[in-house]
């Protein structure tokens with residue numbers, strides 16, 4: 247049987263100043279985390295080169311200590327899904343994968359954010375699920391949430407997010423309108439039954 251090999255190309259756009267002192271090179275785009283057109287142009291070039299997807303990491307951690315900061319000024323960073331939403335509009339076929347942690351987000355908000363990106367990009371959104379490298383201090387905690395607790399929450403978080411995504415068919419509103427009777431709520435059950443409620447509650 248003929249077997250067609252397919253090569254998948256992904257670009258990891260790490261943002262400025264994550265590569266040692268490379269940002270000091272006069273030709274470096276050190277304003278890429280401030281000027282959207284930089285990312286717009288990177289993605290246009292990647293699409294021309296037939297890349298399949300871009301991938302953005304994300305962190306909500308605190309600023310590094312002053313000594314580290316002196317060498318590594320890779321802050322501020324774009325809000326990942328906000329940047330991807332803009333790129334969804336300026337690009338045509340490349341996949342748009344963003345990182346979002348399950349520790350300092352709420353599943354309802356995140357489900358909506360990623361689903362909106364998916365709609366804007368006509369099905370090109372991806373979510374890299376992490377529990378986070380840190381950032382508790384920015385969300386009312388004394389420190390990063392403990393490892394075991396992060397993973398209990400992460401499991402439930404993913405169930406709730408996927409449950410929300412699956413809770414209604416994208417065609418439901420058209421189907422209900424076409425039939426001319428009935429209700430989208432009755433026919434498609436717009437709310438999900440929570441799978442777990444020990445940490446997260448979504449109805």
Ligand SMILES: Cc1cc2nc3c(=O)[nH]c(=O)nc-3n(C[C@H](O)[C@H](O)[C@H](O)COP(=O)(O)O)c2cc1C
Pocket residue numbers: 302303304305306345347376377378379380393
């Ligand atoms: C390949 C890889 C990529 C990661 N990228 C991110 C990231 O972009 N943002 C983030 O907050 N954490 C990131 N993490 C960290 C995880 O969220 C997690 O905190 C870390 O892996 C420690 O947990 P563990 O002991 O279970 O590995 C990444 C981890 C790995 C292994």
